[in-house]
Amino acid sequence: MRERLARRFPVYKxxxxxxxxxxxxxxxQYKLKAGxxxxxxRIDKVTAY
Numbered sequence: 373m374r375e376r377l378a379r380r381f382p383v384y385k386x387x388x389x390x391x392x393x394x395x396x397x398x399x400x401q402y403k404l405k406a407g408x409x410x411x412x413x414r415i416d417k418v419t420a421y
Contacts, residue, residue: 377402377413383420397421 379402383395403416 375404376416377404 378399380397380399382393383398384393385395388394397420399419399421400415401417401419402413405412405414
């Protein structure tokens with residue numbers, strides 16, 4: 373079983389339109405941890421491109 377999940381999304385600067393983000397891309401990587409009654413996603417790493 374893999375323990376990580378990553379999500380990438382565009383970064384919008386002030387004044388950007390919805391169709392044209394100019395702030396690059398950010399990725400948030402989450403790590404799956406066993407919790408008391410289930411699983412919990414915790415932020416592991418944030419990367420900007």
